[in-house]
Amino acid sequence: MSVHSSPLDPSMVLDRPPSPVAVGCDGSRWGRAALFWAADHAARTGSELDVWAWGDGDGLDHLTGRHPELRPRIHRTGPEPARDLEAASLRAGTLVVGCRSRSTSPLGLDGLVLPLVEAALCDTVVVRGEASALRGAHQRITALVSGGEDDALVLARAAAVLGRDSVLRVVHAAPMHTVGDALVSEPQFVLDRAARLLDRLDPRPSCATTLLRFQPHEAISRYTDSDLLVVGSGDHHNLTGRCGSVTKAAVHHASCPVLIVRRPPPRIPPEVSRHVTARSADGRPVPADARRSVRTAS
Numbered sequence: 191m192s193v194h195s196s197p198l199d200p201s202m203v204l205d206r207p208p209s210p211v212a213v214g215c216d217g218s219r220w221g222r223a224a225l226f227w228a229a230d231h232a233a234r235t236g237s238e239l240d241v242w243a244w245g246d247g248d249g250l251d252h253l254t255g256r257h258p259e260l261r262p263r264i265h266r267t268g269p270e271p272a273r274d275l276e277a278a279s280l281r282a283g284t285l286v287v288g289c290r291s292r293s294t295s296p297l298g299l300d301g302l303v304l305p306l307v308e309a310a311l312c313d314t315v316v317v318r319g320e321a322s323a324l325r326g327a328h329q330r331i332t333a334l335v336s337g338g339e340d341d342a343l344v345l346a347r348a349a350a351v352l353g354r355d356s357v358l359r360v361v362h363a364a365p366m367h368t369v370g371d372a373l374v375s376e377p378q379f380v381l382d383r384a385a386r387l388l389d390r391l392d393p394r395p396s397c398a399t400t401l402l403r404f405q406p407h408e409a410i411s412r413y414t415d416s417d418l419l420v421v422g423s424g425d426h427h428n429l430t431g432r433c434g435s436v437t438k439a440a441v442h443h444a445s446c447p448v449l450i451v452r453r454p455p456p457r458i459p460p461e462v463s464r465h466v467t468a469r470s471a472d473g474r475p476v477p478a479d480a481r482r483s484v485r486t487a488s
Contacts, residue, residue, distance in 0.1 A: 209284070210282050210283060211238070211284045212228075212242060212275065212278040212281070212286070213286040214242050214285075215242070215250065216243070216244050218245075218288065218290070222288075224286050225250070226324075227286055227447060228241075228315075232262075239262040240262070240265060240278060240281075241264050265278075275306060276309050276311075279310040282312045284312060285310050286317060287314070288317050289316050289441070290318075303441065308423075308432055308433050312452055313449060314449075314450045317447045318444060319444060323417050323446035326353070327417070330358075330415060331352055331358050332361055334363070334409065334410070334420065334422075335381070336380070340422025340424070341422070344422050345360070347449060348360075349395045351420075357396070358398075359397065359413075360384050360388075361399075361400045364401070377401070380401075407435070407436060410436070410439050410443055410444055411443050411445075419440055419444045419448045419449070422450070423437055423451060423453065424436070424437055
């Protein structure tokens, strides 16, 4: 696997003002879990909270008691909530959705959550997993690095959401390979690079690093003691609009909420700016033909 250099200075990610947190809430169990996760995150980071509700929106009445300092903006979605959430990602810094919903709801993991993650123009959190993780009982965040272009942002985002009493675990999973009778050298360099990227953060979070000698998707199912798993969207996401296999495995199988980091799209040259119809959460233009609409479940 080749290691890509990143033009991003991760320290800049921590210094930027907090962007709004947008959350979809349909009143289901996971809709409420997403709402409360988003409210906790907004309160912790000093962010504004936009709630996009459909169905009965159960859980909204509990926000005031949970976080009286928040003044959430409540929006009612149209007949296609996923499209409204995709549009909300233009302004938001983080989009939060539950992994499942009511069986009669148009938004659910088997239908539109993964396409929404792929289409969103900001980071996405898919709220799922064990009750202990939803409560933050483990006080541990796991960041999965690959040696690819997403690593700088994955580490910066993980450090940014790290609680005062939480610890960061940086994991790289790679199976052993042999060429003839010779064992290919261990990819410790991926974790060494991660350490250098963390050195550029201010403050630098303390962390433990782990090299696992099996497939990345096995690492996702192995760790059940995290409150949050942070992953990239895949090195080819900006080109194909599709998440990588590791990201998909995390969305479907993680035992805790999953933060999928979205790399900003490439800057658009001035000569093609007339084709730009939208801007991402960080203000960068997004060409019309680069945006993918969320598919409607059949």
